[in-house]
Amino acid sequence: MLTDTLSKAIAELEEEQVLKLVKERLESGVDPLEIVNSLQQGMAEVGRLFETGEYFLSELVMCGEIMKDSMDILEPHLSGSSGNYKGNIVIGTVKGDIHDLGKNIVVMLLKGAGYNVIDLGVDVPKEKFVEAIKESNAPLVGMSVLLTACQDSLKEAIDAIRAEGLDVKVMIGGNYIDEVVKEHVGADYYAKAAGEGLKIADEIFG
Amino acid sequence: MNEKEKLYQERLERYTIAMECGKPDKVPICLGIGEWVVKYTDTNLQEVFYDLNKSNSIVDEMLSDFDVDIFGGGPCLWWPPMFDAMGSKLYKFPGIGLDENSTFQYNEEEYMKAEDYDDFIANPTEWLATNFLPRISDEFAEPGSYRATVALIKSAAAFAMQAGTMAAAWEKWTREHGVVGQTAGMTKAPFDTLGDALRSMKGILLDLRRRPEKVLAACEAITPHNIKQGVSGPGADKRFPCFAPLHRGAYPFLNPHQWEKYYWPSLKATIEGLWAQGKRMLFYAEGDWTPYLEKIAELPEKSIIFQIDNTDAKKAKEILGGRFCLQGGVPTTLLTYGTPEEVKEHVKRTIDELACDGGFILNPGGVVMGDAKKENIYAMIEAAREYGVY
Numbered sequence: 001m002l003t004d005t006l007s008k009a010i011a012e013l014e015e016e017q018v019l020k021l022v023k024e025r026l027e028s029g030v031d032p033l034e035i036v037n038s039l040q041q042g043m044a045e046v047g048r049l050f051e052t053g054e055y056f057l058s059e060l061v062m063c064g065e066i067m068k069d070s071m072d073i074l075e076p077h078l079s080g081s082s083g084n085y086k087g088n089i090v091i092g093t094v095k096g097d098i099h100d101l102g103k104n105i106v107v108m109l110l111k112g113a114g115y116n117v118i119d120l121g122v123d124v125p126k127e128k129f130v131e132a133i134k135e136s137n138a139p140l141v142g143m144s145v146l147l148t149a150c151q152d153s154l155k156e157a158i159d160a161i162r163a164e165g166l167d168v169k170v171m172i173g174g175n176y177i178d179e180v181v182k183e184h185v186g187a188d189y190y191a192k193a194a195g196e197g198l199k200i201a202d203e204i205f206g
Numbered sequence: 207m208n209e210k211e212k213l214y215q216e217r218l219e220r221y222t223i224a225m226e227c228g229k230p231d232k233v234p235i236c237l238g239i240g241e242w243v244v245k246y247t248d249t250n251l252q253e254v255f256y257d258l259n260k261s262n263s264i265v266d267e268m269l270s271d272f273d274v275d276i277f278g279g280g281p282c283l284w285w286p287p288m289f290d291a292m293g294s295k296l297y298k299f300p301g302i303g304l305d306e307n308s309t310f311q312y313n314e315e316e317y318m319k320a321e322d323y324d325d326f327i328a329n330p331t332e333w334l335a336t337n338f339l340p341r342i343s344d345e346f347a348e349p350g351s352y353r354a355t356v357a358l359i360k361s362a363a364a365f366a367m368q369a370g371t372m373a374a375a376w377e378k379w380t381r382e383h384g385v386v387g388q389t390a391g392m393t394k395a396p397f398d399t400l401g402d403a404l405r406s407m408k409g410i411l412l413d414l415r416r417r418p419e420k421v422l423a424a425c426e427a428i429t430p431h432n433i434k435q436g437v438s439g440p441g442a443d444k445r446f447p448c449f450a451p452l453h454r455g456a457y458p459f460l461n462p463h464q465w466e467k468y469y470w471p472s473l474k475a476t477i478e479g480l481w482a483q484g485k486r487m488l489f490y491a492e493g494d495w496t497p498y499l500e501k502i503a504e505l506p507e508k509s510i511i512f513q514i515d516n517t518d519a520k521k522a523k524e525i526l527g528g529r530f531c532l533q534g535g536v537p538t539t540l541l542t543y544g545t546p547e548e549v550k551e552h553v554k555r556t557i558d559e560l561a562c563d564g565g566f567i568l569n570p571g572g573v574v575m576g577d578a579k580k581e582n583i584y585a586m587i588e589a590a591r592e593y594g595v596y
Contacts, residue, residue, distance in 0.1 A: 056464075057460075058414055065408075095305075147311075178539075184543075
């Protein structure tokens with residue numbers, strides 16, 4: 001059960017109340033990181049409600065929007081503070097595919113759970129994945145795909161990462177992804193829903 | 207009547223009986239020749255999209271040994287030059303901004319802003335002409351200008367050229383191969399018109415919380431247009447359903463309350479409006495629609511063909527069977543990852559479970575994309591002929 005009013009407000013998607021509370025707390029001198037922490041707890045609750053079937057995509061998208069607006073207020077106050085990230089995760093939608101809804105939801109849940117997510121966006125070439133993994137030393141990379149026809153670029157990106165000998169686990173996600181696709185492209189994990197992606201991350205970093 | 211005309215009549219009857227929930231002589235097979243065909247020819251997707259004659263002749267060659275009753279069309283869904291002629295930003299096509307063998311994609315944006323709702327609702331057509339067009343195309347930046355007028359003429363001419371070429375191709379396919387076209391005309395769910403084309407996915411999902419009454423009013427304003435669209439042009443041929451690709455109504459985009467209040471009423475009104483004129487809808491339920499089957503069952507009997515993609519097929523049969531013709535049954539992933547033996551086995555089971563008392567058309571669940579295997583497509587047709595005799 002959530003006890004903090006801010007966490008509750010975001011879990012219940014009370015947009016105006018969330019923004020009001022964020023501003024109030026900042027003004028009264030609460031540590032911005034603590035405010036982020038309250039927001040994250042509320043987002044984790046939203047993720048849980050999605051998993052149990054009480055919330056749908058429309059609720060997740062709304063939550064993401066409230067979080068984004070809150071972070072816009074908070075970010076200027078966060079500079080300088082290192083943050084207590086659980087670790088780095090690189091993520092992107094593979095080359096040839098410009099769908100980002102699924103990826104954005106996973107990013108939101110991962111951020112909510114306290115990870116530092118390096119989001120490469122959509123239509124990401126394999127070189128960009130490799131470069132980002134090298135730079136961030138991330139132990140996990142997530143690749144999103146919706147179009148079955150973009151499976152080759154998924155495989156090519158994973159091949160490129162393996163060829164570089166990078167010590168990184170690859171998680172793939174998308175509507176049609178299953179064990180067969182995972183084996184075919186040579187990924188380490190697959191997730192069909194955003195919540196599963198979060199569990200995999202917790203397993204790797206835990 | 208020559209042999210091909212006879213074949214056409216036979217297949218048309220099979221299709222018509224199935225649409226009416228009856229039991230024809232055989233389970234009708236419906237299939238298109240999708241982007242997968244490109245792999246088996248010496249061409250690429252860009253050529254197939256841009257060169258209609260080339261794409262149509264590939265289809266022509268393949269149809270000779272393609273024993274299907276209902277033909278869903280060739281690999282080219284859009285003819286890009288039409289969009290190029292108006293400087294449209296809506297799509298990315300193979301070879302332009304994408305790899306030459308990547309499929310086309312839609313550039314989703316909030317082409318209509320939240321503050322546009324009132325103007326749109328007051329007069330959708332005027333709003334589209336004066337606001338939407340300038341936003342999706344640089345050529346239309348100044349409506350009424352010389353440049354915009356020329357762009358309108360060019361794109362209308364391209365549209366007419368495409369329609370002429372495709373009409374001739376369909377005539378040829380019908381005459382020479384005796385295949386029946388699946389649909390005539392198309393329309394959409396009003397909520398999808400608003401969500402896909404105008405407000406974008408994120409925009410409309412946020413609107414449901416921030417300005418729900420505007421969403422309802424806009425869907426209501428769109429409904430008469432979508433009814434009209436379903437029966438205009440080729441849609442006037444009422445022997446065939448209009449195609450309606452349905453998107454945001456799939457589970458789990460909207461919660462059940464939102465679905466019932468915002469998605470369903472205007473789609474239902476569209477279907478009822480079409481059916482009052484004797485026009486059926488191919489209810490192309492992409493994704494999973496299992497939670498909504500009971501509501502869909504409330505539609506007038508036989509007013510739709512229900513497409514089974516990821517919807518629970520047994521439940522669809524149980525709840526909709528007998529009231530509406532069902533179509534689908536073969537998962538598109540099976541056509542990509544399966545073996546011909548697995549496909550055959552699946553088709554046999556599907557026919558046993560879904561086709562038994564008629565009112566069923568065998569078809570891949572969704573759009574068959576570029577990665578499907580030719581041998582699996584042929585296995586599907588073979589098995590359907592082998593097991594699909596009533």
